Amino acid sequence: MSGPATVLNLANWKLTLPTGQEGEPEEIHPPALLSFSGDWFRLNDTGDGVVFTAPAGGVTTSGSSYPRAELRELDGGELASWSNRTGTHTMQLREAITRLPEVKPHVVAAQIHDAENDVLMVRLEDTHLFVEYADGEGEFTLDDDYQLGTPYDLRITAQDGRVQVAYNGEVKGDVALAGEGWYFKAGTYTQSNPERGDAPDAAGEVVIYALDVTHTP
Template sequence: MTPCHSLLAAALIAALSTAASPVLSTDTAPRAVHAGAAAVPAELLDLSNWKLTLPTGEEGGPQELLAGALSGFSNEFFKLNDSRDGVLFTAKVGGATTQNSHYPRSELREMQGGEKASWSNPGGTHTLEVREAIVATPPVKPEVVAAQIHDGEDDVLQIRLEGERLSVQSDDGQTETVLDPAYKLGTPFDVKIVAVDGRIDVFHNGEKKAELAKSGTGWYFKVGAYVQSSVEKGDAEGTPGAVAVYSLKVTHTG
Protein backbone atom coordinates (compact mmCIF):
# COMPACT_ATOMS: atom_id res chain seq x y z
CA MET A 1 0.00 0.00 0.00
CA THR A 2 1.54 3.32 -1.03
CA PRO A 3 1.87 6.23 1.45
CA CYS A 4 -0.67 8.09 -0.68
CA HIS A 5 -3.22 5.29 -0.34
CA SER A 6 -2.50 5.05 3.41
CA LEU A 7 -3.14 8.75 3.89
CA LEU A 8 -6.28 8.62 1.74
CA ALA A 9 -7.76 5.68 3.65
CA ALA A 10 -6.99 7.30 6.98
CA ALA A 11 -8.52 10.58 5.86
CA LEU A 12 -11.68 8.86 4.59
CA ILE A 13 -12.18 7.00 7.85
CA ALA A 14 -11.66 10.17 9.91
CA ALA A 15 -13.75 12.44 7.69
CA LEU A 16 -17.13 10.76 8.16
CA SER A 17 -20.29 12.65 7.39
CA THR A 18 -21.35 14.91 10.23
CA ALA A 19 -24.91 15.32 8.98
CA ALA A 20 -27.56 14.73 11.62
CA SER A 21 -28.91 11.20 11.58
CA PRO A 22 -32.16 9.83 12.99
CA VAL A 23 -32.42 8.29 16.44
CA LEU A 24 -31.57 4.64 16.06
CA SER A 25 -33.71 1.66 16.96
CA THR A 26 -34.29 -2.02 16.40
CA ASP A 27 -37.41 -4.11 16.76
CA THR A 28 -37.03 -3.91 20.55
CA ALA A 29 -36.74 -0.46 22.18
CA PRO A 30 -35.63 2.85 20.64
CA ARG A 31 -32.40 4.41 21.88
CA ALA A 32 -32.74 7.49 24.07
CA VAL A 33 -29.25 8.87 23.34
CA HIS A 34 -29.12 11.56 20.68
CA ALA A 35 -26.40 11.76 18.03
CA GLY A 36 -23.28 13.35 19.52
CA ALA A 37 -24.07 12.35 23.12
CA ALA A 38 -23.12 8.66 22.95
CA ALA A 39 -19.83 7.40 24.40
CA VAL A 40 -19.83 3.85 22.99
CA PRO A 41 -21.61 2.12 20.08
CA ALA A 42 -24.22 0.44 22.29
CA GLU A 43 -25.45 3.87 23.40
CA LEU A 44 -26.25 4.77 19.79
CA LEU A 45 -27.36 1.45 18.29
CA ASP A 46 -29.63 -1.00 20.07
CA LEU A 47 -27.43 -4.10 20.00
CA SER A 48 -29.68 -6.30 22.14
CA ASN A 49 -30.45 -8.62 19.21
CA TRP A 50 -27.02 -8.70 17.56
CA LYS A 51 -23.71 -10.52 17.85
CA LEU A 52 -20.47 -8.84 16.73
CA THR A 53 -17.73 -10.64 14.80
CA LEU A 54 -14.33 -8.91 14.75
CA PRO A 55 -11.27 -9.43 12.50
CA THR A 56 -9.17 -10.43 15.52
CA GLY A 57 -8.36 -13.74 17.16
CA GLU A 58 -7.50 -17.02 15.50
CA GLU A 59 -7.89 -17.77 11.80
CA GLY A 60 -11.18 -19.61 11.38
CA GLY A 61 -12.23 -18.60 14.90
CA PRO A 62 -12.35 -14.81 15.15
CA GLN A 63 -13.39 -12.90 18.25
CA GLU A 64 -17.15 -12.70 18.76
CA LEU A 65 -19.10 -10.72 21.33
CA LEU A 66 -22.72 -11.30 22.32
CA ALA A 67 -25.08 -8.47 23.19
CA GLY A 68 -24.29 -8.55 26.91
CA ALA A 69 -20.60 -7.97 26.24
CA LEU A 70 -21.26 -5.07 23.87
CA SER A 71 -22.84 -2.68 26.39
CA GLY A 72 -19.59 -0.79 27.04
CA PHE A 73 -17.40 -2.22 24.30
CA SER A 74 -15.40 -0.17 21.82
CA ASN A 75 -12.12 -0.78 20.00
CA GLU A 76 -10.37 0.21 16.77
CA PHE A 77 -12.62 -2.08 14.71
CA PHE A 78 -15.93 -1.08 16.31
CA LYS A 79 -16.27 2.44 17.63
CA LEU A 80 -18.12 5.73 17.28
CA ASN A 81 -17.09 8.03 14.48
CA ASP A 82 -15.60 11.43 15.31
CA SER A 83 -18.98 13.18 15.29
CA ARG A 84 -20.54 10.40 17.42
CA ASP A 85 -23.54 10.08 15.15
CA GLY A 86 -22.54 6.73 13.68
CA VAL A 87 -20.80 3.46 14.51
CA LEU A 88 -17.65 2.79 12.50
CA PHE A 89 -17.01 -0.84 11.53
CA THR A 90 -13.45 -1.46 10.27
CA ALA A 91 -11.75 -4.63 9.02
CA LYS A 92 -8.21 -4.81 7.70
CA VAL A 93 -6.71 -7.04 5.04
CA GLY A 94 -4.98 -9.96 6.73
CA GLY A 95 -7.32 -9.92 9.72
CA ALA A 96 -8.80 -13.09 11.20
CA THR A 97 -11.54 -14.67 9.11
CA THR A 98 -14.44 -16.99 9.82
CA GLN A 99 -14.53 -20.58 8.62
CA ASN A 100 -15.24 -20.92 4.90
CA SER A 101 -14.24 -17.29 4.22
CA HIS A 102 -10.98 -15.78 3.02
CA TYR A 103 -11.95 -12.24 3.99
CA PRO A 104 -12.06 -10.30 7.29
CA ARG A 105 -15.08 -8.61 8.77
CA SER A 106 -16.32 -6.33 11.53
CA GLU A 107 -19.96 -7.25 11.28
CA LEU A 108 -23.16 -7.72 13.25
CA ARG A 109 -25.09 -10.97 13.00
CA GLU A 110 -28.79 -10.97 13.87
CA MET A 111 -29.78 -12.76 17.08
CA GLN A 112 -33.11 -13.41 18.79
CA GLY A 113 -33.37 -13.70 22.56
CA GLY A 114 -29.77 -14.83 22.93
CA GLU A 115 -30.05 -17.43 20.18
CA LYS A 116 -29.08 -17.15 16.53
CA ALA A 117 -31.94 -15.66 14.53
CA SER A 118 -33.35 -18.00 11.90
CA TRP A 119 -36.43 -17.17 9.88
CA SER A 120 -38.07 -18.26 6.64
CA ASN A 121 -39.37 -16.67 3.46
CA PRO A 122 -42.26 -17.12 2.92
CA GLY A 123 -43.32 -16.99 6.54
CA GLY A 124 -44.03 -13.49 7.80
CA THR A 125 -42.51 -10.16 6.82
CA HIS A 126 -38.86 -9.54 7.66
CA THR A 127 -37.44 -6.04 7.26
CA LEU A 128 -34.01 -4.49 7.65
CA GLU A 129 -33.67 -0.70 7.50
CA VAL A 130 -30.17 0.79 7.70
CA ARG A 131 -28.61 4.15 7.01
CA GLU A 132 -24.92 3.74 6.35
CA ALA A 133 -21.91 4.99 4.41
CA ILE A 134 -19.05 2.95 2.99
CA VAL A 135 -16.05 4.97 4.10
CA ALA A 136 -12.97 3.11 2.86
CA THR A 137 -12.08 0.23 0.52
CA PRO A 138 -8.75 -1.44 -0.26
CA PRO A 139 -7.09 0.13 -3.34
CA VAL A 140 -6.30 -3.00 -5.39
CA LYS A 141 -9.59 -4.85 -4.89
CA PRO A 142 -11.93 -2.08 -3.71
CA GLU A 143 -14.85 -4.22 -2.57
CA VAL A 144 -16.84 -4.15 0.68
CA VAL A 145 -20.15 -5.78 1.65
CA ALA A 146 -22.20 -3.49 3.92
CA ALA A 147 -25.36 -5.56 4.55
CA GLN A 148 -26.57 -9.10 3.89
CA ILE A 149 -29.26 -11.69 4.17
CA HIS A 150 -27.51 -14.96 4.95
CA ASP A 151 -28.59 -18.54 5.52
CA GLY A 152 -26.89 -21.47 7.20
CA GLU A 153 -24.46 -21.97 4.34
CA ASP A 154 -23.98 -18.84 2.24
CA ASP A 155 -25.16 -15.33 1.50
CA VAL A 156 -28.64 -14.96 0.02
CA LEU A 157 -28.29 -11.27 -0.84
CA GLN A 158 -25.60 -8.62 -0.41
CA ILE A 159 -25.40 -4.83 -0.52
CA ARG A 160 -21.98 -4.53 -2.10
CA LEU A 161 -19.58 -1.85 -3.35
CA GLU A 162 -17.15 -2.73 -6.14
CA GLY A 163 -15.10 0.29 -7.09
CA GLU A 164 -17.74 2.98 -7.58
CA ARG A 165 -20.61 0.56 -8.31
CA LEU A 166 -22.96 0.08 -5.38
CA SER A 167 -25.32 -2.81 -6.04
CA VAL A 168 -27.52 -5.51 -4.61
CA GLN A 169 -26.22 -8.96 -5.57
CA SER A 170 -27.51 -12.50 -5.20
CA ASP A 171 -26.71 -15.95 -6.56
CA ASP A 172 -22.98 -15.39 -5.92
CA GLY A 173 -23.01 -12.26 -8.03
CA GLN A 174 -24.88 -13.76 -10.98
CA THR A 175 -27.88 -11.50 -10.31
CA GLU A 176 -27.12 -7.81 -9.81
CA THR A 177 -29.11 -4.59 -9.62
CA VAL A 178 -27.09 -1.38 -9.56
CA LEU A 179 -28.17 1.02 -6.82
CA ASP A 180 -25.63 3.77 -7.56
CA PRO A 181 -23.19 3.52 -10.51
CA ALA A 182 -20.94 6.31 -9.21
CA TYR A 183 -20.93 5.99 -5.44
CA LYS A 184 -18.54 8.30 -3.60
CA LEU A 185 -16.92 7.00 -0.42
CA GLY A 186 -18.38 8.52 2.72
CA THR A 187 -21.80 9.28 1.19
CA PRO A 188 -24.64 8.13 3.48
CA PHE A 189 -27.44 6.11 1.88
CA ASP A 190 -30.59 4.38 3.08
CA VAL A 191 -31.32 0.73 2.35
CA LYS A 192 -34.48 -1.20 3.20
CA ILE A 193 -34.62 -4.94 2.56
CA VAL A 194 -37.99 -6.68 2.87
CA ALA A 195 -38.32 -10.47 2.66
CA VAL A 196 -41.96 -11.49 2.22
CA ASP A 197 -44.11 -13.91 0.20
CA GLY A 198 -41.16 -15.67 -1.41
CA ARG A 199 -39.48 -12.52 -2.70
CA ILE A 200 -37.01 -9.88 -1.53
CA ASP A 201 -37.70 -6.20 -2.20
CA VAL A 202 -34.77 -3.78 -1.98
CA PHE A 203 -35.21 -0.02 -1.59
CA HIS A 204 -32.38 2.50 -2.02
CA ASN A 205 -32.91 6.04 -0.69
CA GLY A 206 -36.65 5.41 -0.59
CA GLU A 207 -36.95 4.07 -4.14
CA LYS A 208 -37.69 0.43 -4.90
CA LYS A 209 -34.79 -0.82 -7.00
CA ALA A 210 -35.07 -4.61 -6.97
CA GLU A 211 -37.63 -7.39 -6.55
CA LEU A 212 -36.04 -10.83 -6.42
CA ALA A 213 -37.87 -14.16 -6.32
CA LYS A 214 -36.21 -15.82 -3.33
CA SER A 215 -37.40 -18.30 -0.74
CA GLY A 216 -35.62 -20.31 1.90
CA THR A 217 -35.13 -21.13 5.56
CA GLY A 218 -32.55 -20.32 8.20
CA TRP A 219 -32.22 -16.71 7.08
CA TYR A 220 -30.85 -13.80 9.13
CA PHE A 221 -29.58 -10.24 8.61
CA LYS A 222 -25.98 -9.01 8.81
CA VAL A 223 -24.68 -5.42 8.85
CA GLY A 224 -21.18 -3.96 8.99
CA ALA A 225 -17.93 -4.09 7.03
CA TYR A 226 -17.11 -7.37 5.27
CA VAL A 227 -13.95 -6.56 3.30
CA GLN A 228 -13.65 -8.54 0.07
CA SER A 229 -9.86 -8.52 -0.36
CA SER A 230 -6.74 -10.26 0.89
CA VAL A 231 -2.98 -10.21 0.55
CA GLU A 232 -3.36 -12.90 -2.12
CA LYS A 233 -5.58 -10.50 -4.09
CA GLY A 234 -2.82 -7.88 -4.06
CA ASP A 235 -3.74 -5.59 -1.18
CA ALA A 236 -1.19 -4.96 1.56
CA GLU A 237 -1.72 -6.45 4.99
CA GLY A 238 -3.39 -3.91 7.26
CA THR A 239 -5.24 -2.11 4.46
CA PRO A 240 -8.62 -1.01 5.88
CA GLY A 241 -12.16 -1.22 4.65
CA ALA A 242 -14.78 0.59 6.71
CA VAL A 243 -18.52 1.23 6.96
CA ALA A 244 -20.30 3.78 9.17
CA VAL A 245 -23.78 2.81 10.39
CA TYR A 246 -26.00 5.70 11.46
CA SER A 247 -29.30 3.91 12.04
CA LEU A 248 -30.39 0.31 12.22
CA LYS A 249 -33.83 -1.25 12.59
CA VAL A 250 -35.07 -4.81 12.18
CA THR A 251 -38.72 -5.87 12.36
CA HIS A 252 -40.42 -9.25 12.03
CA THR A 253 -44.20 -9.56 11.70
CA GLY A 254 -46.59 -12.38 10.94
Protein backbone atom coordinates in the same frame (compact mmCIF):
# COMPACT_ATOMS: atom_id res chain seq x y z
CA MET B 1 -18.77 6.43 28.73
CA SER B 2 -20.37 6.81 25.31
CA GLY B 3 -19.84 4.13 22.70
CA PRO B 4 -21.50 2.29 19.81
CA ALA B 5 -24.44 1.23 21.99
CA THR B 6 -25.40 4.88 22.43
CA VAL B 7 -26.16 5.03 18.68
CA LEU B 8 -27.34 1.52 17.81
CA ASN B 9 -29.59 -0.89 19.69
CA LEU B 10 -27.30 -3.91 19.87
CA ALA B 11 -29.40 -6.16 22.11
CA ASN B 12 -30.23 -8.55 19.23
CA TRP B 13 -26.87 -8.69 17.50
CA LYS B 14 -23.51 -10.34 17.92
CA LEU B 15 -20.31 -8.86 16.51
CA THR B 16 -17.62 -10.75 14.60
CA LEU B 17 -14.22 -9.04 14.61
CA PRO B 18 -11.13 -9.42 12.38
CA THR B 19 -9.12 -10.57 15.40
CA GLY B 20 -8.55 -13.84 17.24
CA GLN B 21 -7.29 -17.18 15.95
CA GLU B 22 -7.38 -17.96 12.24
CA GLY B 23 -10.68 -19.65 11.44
CA GLU B 24 -12.06 -18.62 14.84
CA PRO B 25 -12.40 -14.83 14.92
CA GLU B 26 -13.32 -13.06 18.13
CA GLU B 27 -17.04 -12.61 18.74
CA ILE B 28 -18.71 -10.19 21.15
CA HIS B 29 -22.22 -11.07 22.34
CA PRO B 30 -24.73 -9.15 24.45
CA PRO B 31 -24.56 -8.03 27.17
CA ALA B 32 -20.79 -7.47 26.71
CA LEU B 33 -21.46 -5.92 23.29
CA LEU B 34 -23.53 -3.17 24.90
CA SER B 35 -20.40 -1.63 26.41
CA PHE B 36 -17.79 -2.79 23.89
CA SER B 37 -15.63 -0.52 21.78
CA GLY B 38 -12.33 -1.13 20.03
CA ASP B 39 -10.16 -0.41 17.01
CA TRP B 40 -12.51 -2.20 14.62
CA PHE B 41 -15.84 -1.16 16.17
CA ARG B 42 -16.11 2.32 17.59
CA LEU B 43 -18.07 5.55 17.69
CA ASN B 44 -17.20 8.00 14.94
CA ASP B 45 -15.68 11.40 15.72
CA THR B 46 -19.03 13.20 15.54
CA GLY B 47 -20.71 10.67 17.85
CA ASP B 48 -23.60 9.89 15.50
CA GLY B 49 -22.38 6.70 13.82
CA VAL B 50 -20.62 3.41 14.49
CA VAL B 51 -17.46 2.67 12.47
CA PHE B 52 -16.85 -0.93 11.35
CA THR B 53 -13.31 -1.53 10.05
CA ALA B 54 -11.96 -4.79 8.63
CA PRO B 55 -8.30 -4.82 7.48
CA ALA B 56 -7.37 -7.06 4.56
CA GLY B 57 -4.94 -8.95 6.78
CA GLY B 58 -7.52 -9.61 9.49
CA VAL B 59 -8.60 -12.99 10.87
CA THR B 60 -11.32 -14.72 8.85
CA THR B 61 -14.00 -17.27 9.64
CA SER B 62 -13.42 -20.88 8.60
CA GLY B 63 -15.88 -20.48 5.72
CA SER B 64 -14.35 -17.35 4.17
CA SER B 65 -10.98 -16.01 3.10
CA TYR B 66 -12.09 -12.42 3.74
CA PRO B 67 -12.16 -10.51 7.05
CA ARG B 68 -15.13 -8.80 8.63
CA ALA B 69 -16.24 -6.43 11.38
CA GLU B 70 -19.89 -7.32 11.09
CA LEU B 71 -23.06 -7.72 13.11
CA ARG B 72 -25.09 -10.94 12.91
CA GLU B 73 -28.77 -10.97 13.89
CA LEU B 74 -29.84 -12.73 17.09
CA ASP B 75 -33.27 -13.64 18.44
CA GLY B 76 -33.50 -13.52 22.21
CA GLY B 77 -29.82 -14.35 22.56
CA GLU B 78 -30.01 -17.27 20.13
CA LEU B 79 -28.99 -17.21 16.48
CA ALA B 80 -31.84 -15.73 14.46
CA SER B 81 -33.29 -18.02 11.78
CA TRP B 82 -36.40 -17.21 9.76
CA SER B 83 -38.09 -17.86 6.44
CA ASN B 84 -39.52 -15.33 4.00
CA ARG B 85 -42.21 -17.80 3.01
CA THR B 86 -44.15 -16.58 6.06
CA GLY B 87 -44.28 -13.19 7.73
CA THR B 88 -42.52 -9.96 6.81
CA HIS B 89 -38.86 -9.45 7.67
CA THR B 90 -37.35 -6.00 7.27
CA MET B 91 -33.96 -4.43 7.91
CA GLN B 92 -33.67 -0.66 7.63
CA LEU B 93 -30.34 1.09 7.99
CA ARG B 94 -28.64 4.35 7.27
CA GLU B 95 -24.99 3.91 6.48
CA ALA B 96 -22.03 5.20 4.49
CA ILE B 97 -19.12 3.28 3.02
CA THR B 98 -16.06 5.32 3.87
CA ARG B 99 -13.02 3.27 2.86
CA LEU B 100 -12.03 0.55 0.38
CA PRO B 101 -8.88 -1.55 -0.02
CA GLU B 102 -6.59 -0.13 -2.70
CA VAL B 103 -5.89 -3.14 -4.94
CA LYS B 104 -9.27 -4.91 -4.80
CA PRO B 105 -11.67 -2.13 -3.75
CA HIS B 106 -14.65 -4.30 -2.85
CA VAL B 107 -16.73 -4.26 0.35
CA VAL B 108 -20.02 -5.83 1.42
CA ALA B 109 -22.06 -3.56 3.72
CA ALA B 110 -25.26 -5.56 4.37
CA GLN B 111 -26.50 -9.10 3.81
CA ILE B 112 -29.18 -11.70 4.12
CA HIS B 113 -27.46 -14.98 4.86
CA ASP B 114 -28.60 -18.55 5.44
CA ALA B 115 -27.02 -21.49 7.24
CA GLU B 116 -24.59 -22.13 4.40
CA ASN B 117 -24.14 -19.10 2.18
CA ASP B 118 -25.10 -15.54 1.40
CA VAL B 119 -28.59 -15.06 -0.02
CA LEU B 120 -28.25 -11.39 -0.94
CA MET B 121 -25.40 -8.88 -0.54
CA VAL B 122 -25.16 -5.10 -0.80
CA ARG B 123 -21.74 -4.57 -2.40
CA LEU B 124 -19.55 -1.67 -3.44
CA GLU B 125 -16.95 -2.33 -6.14
CA ASP B 126 -15.03 0.87 -6.94
CA THR B 127 -17.98 3.27 -7.41
CA HIS B 128 -20.62 0.69 -8.34
CA LEU B 129 -23.00 0.10 -5.43
CA PHE B 130 -25.25 -2.85 -6.18
CA VAL B 131 -27.14 -5.87 -4.88
CA GLU B 132 -25.84 -9.34 -5.71
CA TYR B 133 -28.02 -12.42 -5.24
CA ALA B 134 -28.36 -16.07 -6.30
CA ASP B 135 -24.66 -16.81 -5.74
CA GLY B 136 -23.67 -13.91 -7.95
CA GLU B 137 -25.88 -14.94 -10.86
CA GLY B 138 -28.20 -11.97 -10.38
CA GLU B 139 -27.61 -8.33 -9.54
CA PHE B 140 -29.18 -4.87 -9.76
CA THR B 141 -27.67 -1.43 -9.33
CA LEU B 142 -28.35 0.89 -6.40
CA ASP B 143 -25.93 3.66 -7.45
CA ASP B 144 -23.56 3.53 -10.42
CA ASP B 145 -21.42 6.41 -9.15
CA TYR B 146 -21.31 6.08 -5.38
CA GLN B 147 -18.91 8.48 -3.66
CA LEU B 148 -17.19 7.27 -0.50
CA GLY B 149 -18.60 8.81 2.66
CA THR B 150 -22.07 9.50 1.24
CA PRO B 151 -24.80 8.35 3.67
CA TYR B 152 -27.69 6.39 2.17
CA ASP B 153 -30.87 4.77 3.43
CA LEU B 154 -31.40 1.10 2.73
CA ARG B 155 -34.50 -1.02 3.30
CA ILE B 156 -34.44 -4.77 2.69
CA THR B 157 -37.82 -6.50 2.91
CA ALA B 158 -38.20 -10.28 2.69
CA GLN B 159 -41.76 -11.65 2.37
CA ASP B 160 -43.97 -13.88 0.21
CA GLY B 161 -40.95 -15.67 -1.25
CA ARG B 162 -39.44 -12.42 -2.53
CA VAL B 163 -36.84 -9.86 -1.46
CA GLN B 164 -37.23 -6.15 -2.19
CA VAL B 165 -34.48 -3.57 -1.77
CA ALA B 166 -35.10 0.18 -1.59
CA TYR B 167 -32.29 2.74 -1.82
CA ASN B 168 -32.97 6.26 -0.53
CA GLY B 169 -36.69 5.49 -0.59
CA GLU B 170 -36.78 4.17 -4.16
CA VAL B 171 -37.33 0.46 -4.85
CA LYS B 172 -34.38 -0.68 -6.96
CA GLY B 173 -35.12 -4.39 -7.12
CA ASP B 174 -37.78 -6.95 -6.22
CA VAL B 175 -36.64 -10.50 -6.90
CA ALA B 176 -37.99 -14.01 -6.38
CA LEU B 177 -35.87 -15.51 -3.60
CA ALA B 178 -37.26 -17.91 -1.02
CA GLY B 179 -35.67 -19.90 1.76
CA GLU B 180 -35.32 -20.59 5.44
CA GLY B 181 -32.61 -20.34 8.06
CA TRP B 182 -32.18 -16.70 7.01
CA TYR B 183 -30.77 -13.83 9.08
CA PHE B 184 -29.62 -10.25 8.55
CA LYS B 185 -26.03 -9.01 8.74
CA ALA B 186 -24.66 -5.46 8.64
CA GLY B 187 -21.25 -3.85 8.93
CA THR B 188 -18.02 -4.31 6.98
CA TYR B 189 -17.14 -7.51 5.11
CA THR B 190 -13.96 -6.61 3.23
CA GLN B 191 -13.67 -8.57 -0.02
CA SER B 192 -9.89 -8.63 -0.19
CA ASN B 193 -6.82 -10.03 1.56
CA PRO B 194 -3.03 -9.98 1.07
CA GLU B 195 -3.28 -12.86 -1.41
CA ARG B 196 -5.26 -10.48 -3.61
CA GLY B 197 -2.38 -8.00 -3.46
CA ASP B 198 -3.63 -5.67 -0.74
CA ALA B 199 -1.45 -4.66 2.21
CA PRO B 200 -2.49 -6.25 5.52
CA ASP B 201 -3.59 -2.84 6.85
CA ALA B 202 -5.60 -1.92 3.73
CA ALA B 203 -9.18 -1.91 4.94
CA GLY B 204 -12.83 -1.67 4.18
CA GLU B 205 -14.85 0.63 6.41
CA VAL B 206 -18.55 1.30 6.87
CA VAL B 207 -20.27 3.74 9.22
CA ILE B 208 -23.77 2.80 10.38
CA TYR B 209 -25.92 5.66 11.69
CA ALA B 210 -29.18 3.76 12.28
CA LEU B 211 -30.16 0.10 12.22
CA ASP B 212 -33.56 -1.47 12.83
CA VAL B 213 -34.93 -4.95 12.19
CA THR B 214 -38.58 -5.95 12.43
CA HIS B 215 -40.33 -9.31 12.01
CA THR B 216 -44.09 -9.65 11.76
CA PRO B 217 -46.03 -12.93 11.55
